[in-house]
Amino acid sequence: MSKSLLLISRQAPWAGPSAREALDIALAGGAFDLPLGLLFLDDGVFQLLPQQQPAALQQKDLTANLQALPLFGVESLYVSNRSLSERGLHGQELALPVECLDDADLSQLIDRYDQVITL
Incomplete structure (x- = not known):
């Protein structure tokens, strides 16, 4: 039986390779x-x-990788309500359907997965 994996992507798409690496791992998984x-x-x-x-x-576009996630079976997408709020964003303006979670829900989410990788 496969162990479950939660990837936590914390970097802006233009802040370095971490965002692309998280998406590459998600697509491969x-x-x-x-x-x-x-x-x-x-x-x-x-x-x-x-x-x-x-x-x-002078960065590469991650849009194609994001749009491919559901095609590769990666449908469990989450976002932090606090992170959105702190940046003046709202869940309904995002490019992908994601589940918006408050801090208590984030803790429960992390506990549900066998392995967690933060990039």
């Missing part, structure tokens, strides 16, 4: 039917905004 969840926390919530323009920062 999904391709192998690994029970996997992806939590966007802190500046990681910026990955979920539509119409990003990474070329202006």
Whole structure:
């Protein structure tokens, strides 16, 4: 039986390779039917905004990777309500359907997974 994995993505899409690495791990895990969840926390919530323009920062666009998550079976997507609120964002303006969680729910979410990786 496969162990479940929760990836916590905390970096903005333009802050370095961590955001892309989290998505690559999620896509690879999904391709192998690994029970996997992806939590966007802190500046990681910026990955979920539509119409990003990474070329202006000489960065690669992560939109295609994000859109591919459900195709690879990665459908357990979560975001921190506090992280959204602290950045003036709202769940309904995000590019993907995600489950918005408060702090108590985040703790319970982390406890449900066998392994947790934070990037």
